[in-house]
Amino acid sequence: MKICLVGPTYPNKGGIPMHTVLLYNSLKKKYDVSLISFKRYYPPFMYPGKVEKDSSKKNLKFKADRILDVINPFSAFKAFLKIKKCDVLLLEWAVYQHAVVYFPLLYLVSRFSNTKIVCICHNVLPHKKSFLDSFITKLCLKYSDSFIVHSKKDVKDLRGMFKDAKVKLSFNPSFADALQTKKYSRKEARKKLGINHNKVVLFFGLVREYKGLIYLIRAMPKILEKEKVLLLVAGEFWGNKEKEEVSKLGLSENVMIIDKYIPNEDVGLYFSAADLLVQPYITATQTAIAQIGFSFDLPVIVTNVGGLPETVKDNVTGFVVEKCNSDALAKAILKFYDKKLGKQFIKNIQKEKKRLTWGKYVKDLEELF
Numbered sequence: 027m028k029i030c031l032v033g034p035t036y037p038n039k040g041g042i043p044m045h046t047v048l049l050y051n052s053l054k055k056k057y058d059v060s061l062i063s064f065k066r067y068y069p070p071f072m073y074p075g076k077v078e079k080d081s082s083k084k085n086l087k088f089k090a091d092r093i094l095d096v097i098n099p100f101s102a103f104k105a106f107l108k109i110k111k112c113d114v115l116l117l118e119w120a121v122y123q124h125a126v127v128y129f130p131l132l133y134l135v136s137r138f139s140n141t142k143i144v145c146i147c148h149n150v151l152p153h154k155k156s157f158l159d160s161f162i163t164k165l166c167l168k169y170s171d172s173f174i175v176h177s178k179k180d181v182k183d184l185r186g187m188f189k190d191a192k193v194k195l196s197f198n199p200s201f202a203d204a205l206q207t208k209k210y211s212r213k214e215a216r217k218k219l220g221i222n223h224n225k226v227v228l229f230f231g232l233v234r235e236y237k238g239l240i241y242l243i244r245a246m247p248k249i250l251e252k253e254k255v256l257l258l259v260a261g262e263f264w265g266n267k268e269k270e271e272v273s274k275l276g277l278s279e280n281v282m283i284i285d286k287y288i289p290n291e292d293v294g295l296y297f298s299a300a301d302l303l304v305q306p307y308i309t310a311t312q313t314a315i316a317q318i319g320f321s322f323d324l325p326v327i328v329t330n331v332g333g334l335p336e337t338v339k340d341n342v343t344g345f346v347v348e349k350c351n352s353d354a355l356a357k358a359i360l361k362f363y364d365k366k367l368g369k370q371f372i373k374n375i376q377k378e379k380k381r382l383t384w385g386k387y388v389k390d391l392e393e394l395f
Contacts, residue, residue: 027113028057028112030116032116034064042118042148049116050088052387053388060108064093064095065093098127099127106134110134114141114395115143119146119166120149129165132167133169136169147167149180150175168188171394173194174193175196176195177311177333180312181195194393199384200320200383201321207294210294210299211298219295219299223254223255224254227359229242229260229303230288232261233259233265234264234265243271244275244352245355247275249359249360253360254280260284260288261284262285263283303319303325306327307332308331309331316328317379321379323375325343327347
């Protein structure tokens with residue numbers, strides 16, 4: 027069987043380019059797989075971050091044809107010529123802006139080949155929805171024969187568009203081993219980061235408004251009334267609102283901010299330093315950050331949005347709390363420390379993470395071939 031995988035890859039940064047490469051390498055173990063990627067993933071005006079390229083020294087090994095150009099719809103035809111003789115097209119769908127090339131590509135494959143189309147939907151719809159988003163998404167995805175998604179919310183969104191869609195739910199596997207990052211002892215990691223606190227809570231990843239970091243920051247004063255906790259924030263900021271809130275609340279001694287994109291080789295340093303990972307998202311479909319936390323035996327607190335409660339089991343591998351609720355976040359963090367739940371949660375995590383493998387993910391995909 028010949029498979030063509032289409033999606034973003036290195037040197038673009040973020041979880042979805044990494045997902046594409048890890049999936050490619052997993053499929054290569056069993057199939058004849060080609061990879062088509064972007065030579066231009068985002069034009070500058072569409073990307074508000076500081077640097078679009080991944081700065082990791084240890085990058086994943088892969089081979090890709092960089093054909094697609096997000097501002098050139100004609101690049102889809104060149105990709106089609108390579109795909110039309112394949113048995114299966116796997117297309118990574120994440121943002122509707124890529125419809126410029128994905129729409130003509132999916133149309134051509136659907137109409138002028140016998141290739142089966144499977145869309146891997148990381149987000150069926152964006153966090154901030156509009157009529158245009160839904161219209162464009164439906165216009166593109168209607169050409170897919172089947173879908174794999176990572177949350178029940180995405181199943182629901184797809185069923186809302188295509189009542190009889192063939193959909194497979196499969197949770198994101200862990201990326202941790204592929205990061206080629208070192209695991210440190212807690213003491214060593216904290217020493218390297220210059221942390222003197224005995225209790226450390228981690229927020230990790232790009233800091234965008236929908237991730238709700240501001241509610242975690244607002245929870246800190248209540249936490250500090252009972253426990254001396256450091257909030258470690260590691261990730262590139264896309265605005266100043268959260269930093270201003272830290273200053274406003276006088277939390278500079280209890281919030282450590284690392285405002286930069288964290289390269290693969292350094293990820294382990296931050297996860298090793300923490301007792302607890304917190305994802306206070308306002309909206310979400312799914313996440314790969316929690317799975318990385320599990321790989322480091324780190325309990326996780328998430329909010330009750332999207333597929334997050336499907337990844338983290340309440341009172342088993344962490345806590346699920348109400349979104350946009352600083353009091354609920356503070357209560358959960360204090361409960362974790364007060365009840366000394368670390369060992370209990372870690373024991374459960376070690377069982378749970380065994381199901382989050384790339385082998386399992388590939389088997390789920392195979393049901394759609």
